[in-house]
Amino acid sequence: xxxxxxxxxxxxxxxxxxxxxxxxxxxxxxxxxxxxxxxxxxxxxxxxxxxxxxxxxxxxxxxxxxxxxxxxxxxxxxxxxxxxxxxxxxxxxxxxxxxxxxxxxxxxxxxxxxxxxxxxxxxxxxxxxxxxxxxxxxxxxxxxxxxxxxxxxxxxxxxxxxxxxxxxxxxxxx
Amino acid sequence: xxxxxxxxxxxxxxxxxxxxxxxxxxxxxxxxxxxxxxxxxxxxxxxxxxxxxxxxxxxxxxxxxxxxxxxxxxxxxxxxxxxxxxxxxxxxxxxxxxxxxxxxxxxxxxxxxxxxxxxxxxxxxxxxxxxxxxxxxxxxxxxxxxxxxxxxxxxxxxxxxxxxxxxxxxxxxxxxxxxxxxxxxxxxxxxxxxxxxxxxxxxxxxxxxxxxxxxxxxxxxxxxxxxxxxxxxxxxxxxxxxxxxxxxxxxxxxxxxxxxxxxxxxxxxxxxxxxxxxxxxxxxxxxxxxxxxxxxxxxxxxxxxxxxxxxxxxxxxxxxxxxxxxxxxxxxxxxxxxxxxxxxxxxxxxxxxxxxxxxxxxxxxxxxxxxxxxxxxxxxxxxxxxxxxxxxxxxxxxxxx
Numbered sequence: 001x002x003x004x005x006x007x008x009x010x011x012x013x014x015x016x017x018x019x020x021x022x023x024x025x026x027x028x029x030x031x032x033x034x035x036x037x038x039x040x041x042x043x044x045x046x047x048x049x050x051x052x053x054x055x056x057x058x059x060x061x062x063x064x065x066x067x068x069x070x071x072x073x074x075x076x077x078x079x080x081x082x083x084x085x086x087x088x089x090x091x092x093x094x095x096x097x098x099x100x101x102x103x104x105x106x107x108x109x110x111x112x113x114x115x116x117x118x119x120x121x122x123x124x125x126x127x128x129x130x131x132x133x134x135x136x137x138x139x140x141x142x143x144x145x146x147x148x149x150x151x152x153x154x155x156x157x158x159x160x161x162x163x164x165x166x167x168x169x170x171x172x173x174x
Numbered sequence: 175x176x177x178x179x180x181x182x183x184x185x186x187x188x189x190x191x192x193x194x195x196x197x198x199x200x201x202x203x204x205x206x207x208x209x210x211x212x213x214x215x216x217x218x219x220x221x222x223x224x225x226x227x228x229x230x231x232x233x234x235x236x237x238x239x240x241x242x243x244x245x246x247x248x249x250x251x252x253x254x255x256x257x258x259x260x261x262x263x264x265x266x267x268x269x270x271x272x273x274x275x276x277x278x279x280x281x282x283x284x285x286x287x288x289x290x291x292x293x294x295x296x297x298x299x300x301x302x303x304x305x306x307x308x309x310x311x312x313x314x315x316x317x318x319x320x321x322x323x324x325x326x327x328x329x330x331x332x333x334x335x336x337x338x339x340x341x342x343x344x345x346x347x348x349x350x351x352x353x354x355x356x357x358x359x360x361x362x363x364x365x366x367x368x369x370x371x372x373x374x375x376x377x378x379x380x381x382x383x384x385x386x387x388x389x390x391x392x393x394x395x396x397x398x399x400x401x402x403x404x405x406x407x408x409x410x411x412x413x414x415x416x417x418x419x420x421x422x423x424x425x426x427x428x429x430x431x432x433x434x435x436x437x438x439x440x441x442x443x444x445x446x447x448x449x450x451x452x453x454x455x456x457x458x459x460x461x462x463x464x465x466x467x468x469x470x471x472x473x474x475x476x477x478x479x480x481x482x483x484x485x486x487x488x489x490x491x492x493x494x495x496x497x498x499x500x501x502x503x504x505x506x507x508x509x510x511x512x513x514x515x516x517x518x519x520x521x522x523x524x525x526x527x528x529x530x531x532x533x534x535x536x537x538x539x540x541x542x543x544x545x546x547x548x549x550x551x552x553x554x555x556x557x558x559x560x561x562x563x564x565x566x567x568x569x570x571x572x573x574x575x
Contacts, residue, residue, distance in 0.1 A: 004224035006223075033290075033294070035286060035292075035293045037286045038257065038282070039242065039244070043248070065293075066293070072243060075240040075242050078237065080225070093300070
């Protein structure tokens with residue numbers, strides 16, 4: 001039997017949350033920017049084999065970006081087992097806002113696990129990606145960081161599966 | 175039948191989808207569609223899967239009402255589709271909670287379009303701010319480069335030029351070898367060219383900052399042109415070119431003496447340098463509507479058709495001038511900048527091997543603003559539009575090409 005985990009995609013507008021979800025769910029990419037309102041909910045069953053084979057379903061709540069923290073946003077966060085905080089690596093302000101989103105999310109779901117995705121790495125040169133020092137941000141946010149590209153698919157599945165493994169591990173430990 | 179169930183039945187008639195979900199197992203107790211009754215909530219509302227603990231808290235009244243507008247999911251209960259608004263609240267009379275779902279696609283589409291526009295505008299604003307910051311950085315870098323040219327390049331160049339000139343003088347007395355002298359002359363020429371380029375770059379910088387200075391004085395253009403011609407008498411003799419100044423009574427204009435002098439000096443220098451031996455340069459100053467027009471006409475080599483569109487670009491040099499005459503390609507660019515900052519206009523006509531005529535029109539009084547555009551009486555006035563003569567003749571090339 002598959003276990004269900006609600007995970008939220010959170011971050012500023014136009015950082016690529018919906019594109020990341022679509023890449024993970026359907027392995028497809030749409031270049032046009034289409035604003036998300038409210039929340040889009042999708043599911044994906046995944047099979048993990050290490051250490052033992054297990055099926056789990058991620059219920060992905062793709063939230064509208066850049067909304068103020070209201071009771072409505074709070075309602076969207078409720079019951080989340082995990083979160084993927086997304087920023088656009090080419091827009092420094094979206095990275096700066098991450099700590100704010102993490103703090104708000106923790107108020108509603110303090111026990112949830114999370115990872116950070118710095119998306120759109122395809123827009124910066126390869127040498128800049130290689131030279132990017134994640135450590136200061138990792139220390140500041142206290143979360144694993146993934147450089148991703150929804151356009152190319154780079155590291156997207158890895159980021160989602162890492163969160164899934166962490167959620168499973170946490171549940172098993174509990 | 176308990177009272178809350180009756181209440182739900184009433185609600186069912188009014189709203190599209192209503193569920194009463196009760197007990198610890200989160201089973202549907204009452205619903206709009208009778209078939210849903212008795213089934214677990216994750217079956218009838220699968221989009222709520224993964225948040226069972228929260229739903230139990232809701233059922234026990236541990237958390238307040240949850241409102242989730244504009245929710246879309248692949249597995250909404252039929253007949254719902256598109257966007258829905260979901261309201262969940264604890265049931266006041268029993269352990270459980272009520273879920274009300276209303277389709278709201280039309281309103282959501284409007285919100286989506288507005289959000290799209292808002293976000294696109296915000297993105298554009300971000301891009302503009304980024305570009306503006308980059309421009310400021312580039313301006314600072316440029317200022318640094320100019321300062322470096324001024325302090326660290328011109329001074330050693332002056333030393334080199336002086337040294338080479340001295341060596342050439344000594345060489346004239348000692349007469350070592352033709353090769354030695356040729357190398358000295360080439361070196362001196364190169365040093366002078368580099369000095370000239372550095373000076374031109376400083377001129378460009380000064381012309382960029384002219385608007386910031388706001389310094390405007392009444393200027394007698396005839397006197398200014400006489401001083402320019404006096405400066406270039408020797409050069410004209412060297413090139414065997416005759417200079418003529420034709421004037422009538424012209425009013426004073428408001429401008430910056432130093433920069434206007436640079437602008438006209440560039441034109442006179444070009445007219446001499448790109449002339450033929452025995453050629454002429456005619457400068458005419460005459461009043462025109464709300465301004466003064468200065469014409470600089472030469473009998474020189476002219477500008478090739480393929481070069482005319484680019485003559486105002488920085489560092490552009492025509493094919494012939496590039497090979498036959500020394501220069502930096504900045505003179506006309508600087509002149510255009512200065513004319514623009516006086517809210518004037520510049521136009522060039524040229525015929526290959528016959529000569530070039532440059533027309534400059536300057537207003538009597540530039541608008542009192544630090545930009546080319548001025549707002550007056552609620553309207554926008556672009557001073558470039560005030561053209562006293564027809565600037566659109568077929569052979570003529572304005573500053574915009």
